[in-house]
Amino acid sequence: MSERYSPTVRRRRLSEELRRLRHDARMTLDDVVKATEWSRGKLGNIESGERQRPQVTEIRTLLDTYGVTDHDTREAVLDLCRQSRERGWWVRYRDVLSSKFVGFEAEASTIYNWELAVVPGLLQVPAYTELITQTALVRNPKDVARxxxxxxKRQRVMFEDPQPPDIWFVFDEIALVRLRHHPEVLRAQIANLIEAADDPRITIQIVPYDRLHPGTGGPFVIMDFPNTVDPSVVYLETDTDGLYLEEAEEVARYRRLFDHLRLAALLPEETLVHLREMTI
Incomplete structure (x- = not known):
């Protein structure tokens, strides 16, 4: 199984399907609580996807409660449950990675990433990651190495997959300007950006540091998925796990914002020229 297979996406799809089946059965949450003798919290966590590893027996009970008798439908939902219980590679790094974010990223077909103050994570060289991690007051060498x-690992899984996503990166040049006191890191990072830009599935644009732009509200990532039943997600980075927006109007608003950022940035070919000039 590909390491980009995502139990997170399957869990969200399972939640959507369970809500649909409950509505088709014309049952409220209270009706289901009464029929199953479960707590409202347990049912709510299963429907919302908060329950990380739902039991197949629990889902089978809900299918019985909703009167779902079609064999193919039942097996499809139970398979979703089984798939949602798998563990992604990122579980081994849950102390330093947002499992939910990487879970969505793992199966995205298209990613749009705006970064205000740092080079996008998928484009960072190890020396840069080490530097900014230390700057974030992580001092223990073992924690930094982690x-x-x-x-x-995240980069390897993403870019070595036979079918990597299309990714459009836009970031503020200030992320590179701040490296001028670390020339070796700057050279390595720019070389990596130039190399990445040669990949036909990757687009990179830089917003010049002296140019005003509409992205000062903070970084965000828009993720689209190959299966149309999986709605797009906007991830807003916070000091904790981040915020996830799925409403169509919210996603559309961030798409418009990303379009404006692309217009404010240098064109991809201009970005390459500018990067090469920075190494002279």
Whole structure:
């Protein structure tokens, strides 16, 4: 199984399917609580996907409660449950990675990433990751190495997959300007950006540091998925696990914002020229 297979996406799809089946059965949450003698909290966690590893027996009970008798439908839902119980590679790094974010990223077909203050994580070289991790007051060398290892693993899984996603990166040049006192890191990072830009599935644009732009509200990532039943997600980075927006209007608003950022940035070919000039 590909390491980009995502139990997170399957869990969200399972939640959507369970809600649909409950509505088709014309049952409220209270009706289901009464029929199953479960707590409302347990049912709510299963429907919302908060329950990380739902039991197949629990899902079978809900299918019985909703009167779902079609064999193919039942097996499809139970298979979703089984798939959602798998553990992604990122579980080994849950101390330094947002499992939910990487879970969505793992199966995305298209990713749009805006970064305000740092080079996008998928484009960082180890020396850069180490530097910014130390800047974030992580001092223990083992903790720093752990972050670097997780970043390298995330990049390898993403870019060495036979079918990697299309990714469009836009970031503020200030992320590179701040490296001028670390020339070796700057050279390595720019070389990596130039190499990455040669990949036909990767687009990189830089917003010049002296240019005003509409992205000062903070970084965000828009993720689209290959299966149309999986709605797009916007991830907003916070000091904790981040915020996830799925409403169509919210996603559309961030798509418009990303379009404006692309217009504010240098064109991809101009970005390459600018990067090469920075190494002279």
């Amino acid at each position: 972050v670097v290892d997780a970043r390298i």
